[in-house]
Amino acid sequence: MDNKDSRLALTLALLLGGVGTLHFAVPKFFDALIPRALPGSPRAWTYGSGVAELGCAAAVAMPRTRRIGATLAALLFIAVFPGNVKMAVDYHRTQKPLPMRVGTLLRLPLQVPLVLWALRIRNRA
Numbered sequence: 001m002d003n004k005d006s007r008l009a010l011t012l013a014l015l016l017g018g019v020g021t022l023h024f025a026v027p028k029f030f031d032a033l034i035p036r037a038l039p040g041s042p043r044a045w046t047y048g049s050g051v052a053e054l055g056c057a058a059a060v061a062m063p064r065t066r067r068i069g070a071t072l073a074a075l076l077f078i079a080v081f082p083g084n085v086k087m088a089v090d091y092h093r094t095q096k097p098l099p100m101r102v103g104t105l106l107r108l109p110l111q112v113p114l115v116l117w118a119l120r121i122r123n124r125a
Helices: 003-025 027-031 043-060 063-081 079-092 097-124
Strands: none
Touching: 003 027, 003 043, 003 063, 003 097, 027 043, 043 063, 063 079, 063 097, 079 097
16 A cells, blocks of 8 residues: 555544544434434434444554455445435425535435545555
8 A cells, every 4th residue: 555545544544533533522413313213222323333433443544454444434334324314304304504405415425435435445455
């Protein structure tokens, strides 16, 4: 893995670590993303997904575990997509301010480059 690839991996690790930390700092925001069909409390899912993001961040940051960490990060980005869809639907139903509604819609296709980013790191690890 060259320096550019290492920087991409560390940047992904920082992103995952930052968002994972936010799950604990402002859990109420993330609770609202949890689909009602999931068993248990939204807070448990919020904390669980925060732990998953922090774990992926640590694994991606370390060269020895980067391949598995990036694979798990790609799967995590896919797994949280239903929550992003739920947020977009909820924001449109409650007539949140237009910029917030647009933001939730623009966020949906952003999952694709996140998955591809993680897979690129996996393939070059």
